[in-house]
Amino acid sequence: MPSRIVGELRRAVDATWARLNAQLQGMESHLERSDAPGEWTTRQVLSHLLSQPGWRPLPVLFAFTTDDPPVIEIQPGRTYVTPERQMMRLHQFVKALDRHRLEVFEYLETLSDEDLLARRARIALFKPLVGTDEVTIPVWVRTLFGVHWDDHAGQLAKIRKAVGLPEATGPHGAD
Numbered sequence: 001m002p003s004r005i006v007g008e009l010r011r012a013v014d015a016t017w018a019r020l021n022a023q024l025q026g027m028e029s030h031l032e033r034s035d036a037p038g039e040w041t042t043r044q045v046l047s048h049l050l051s052q053p054g055w056r057p058l059p060v061l062f063a064f065t066t067d068d069p070p071v072i073e074i075q076p077g078r079t080y081v082t083p084e085r086q087m088m089r090l091h092q093f094v095k096a097l098d099r100h101r102l103e104v105f106e107y108l109e110t111l112s113d114e115d116l117l118a119r120r121a122r123i124a125l126f127k128p129l130v131g132t133d134e135v136t137i138p139v140w141v142r143t144l145f146g147v148h149w150d151d152h153a154g155q156l157a158k159i160r161k162a163v164g165l166p167e168a169t170g171p172h173g174a175d
Helices: 004-024 042-050 057-063 083-087 090-108 113-118 124-130 137-162
Strands: 120-122 134-136
Touching (some): 004 090, 004 137, 057 137, 090 137, 113 137, 124 137
Antiparallel strands (some): 120 134
């Protein structure tokens, strides 16, 4: 039987993914633009969402355990624009981000609801967000691929407006 929790996570993350994609429509020629001086550019936002070079979500998920939760360090506010990412086109960013999302859900489908809730990790960054540093897999997935990506979709909406593109439309595009 499919996991109820994974189904709920998939619906939430898919909605965020659709909103993020809607904000990116027409942005290829605006990768180096921001909404205001000193703010992140589209390229910086997308590099930030990919995280540090070589980062993949599965090793993080594999680290979650039922006993003695590991400490996972997250350094917020870094853009990780590397020479390789400086050369990337919009569709390459989208493909890389989508690969992260799809890999996560492929793995989540192998876990029961009990496993999803029993496996934990300690992430200090989460304490102010959810009230504890010990989080379950669903909390991590919802926060990273839902809340975090949605937050940056809002940032991309501001860039769209600043460069004169119309507001993203569709069921998930409008702010």
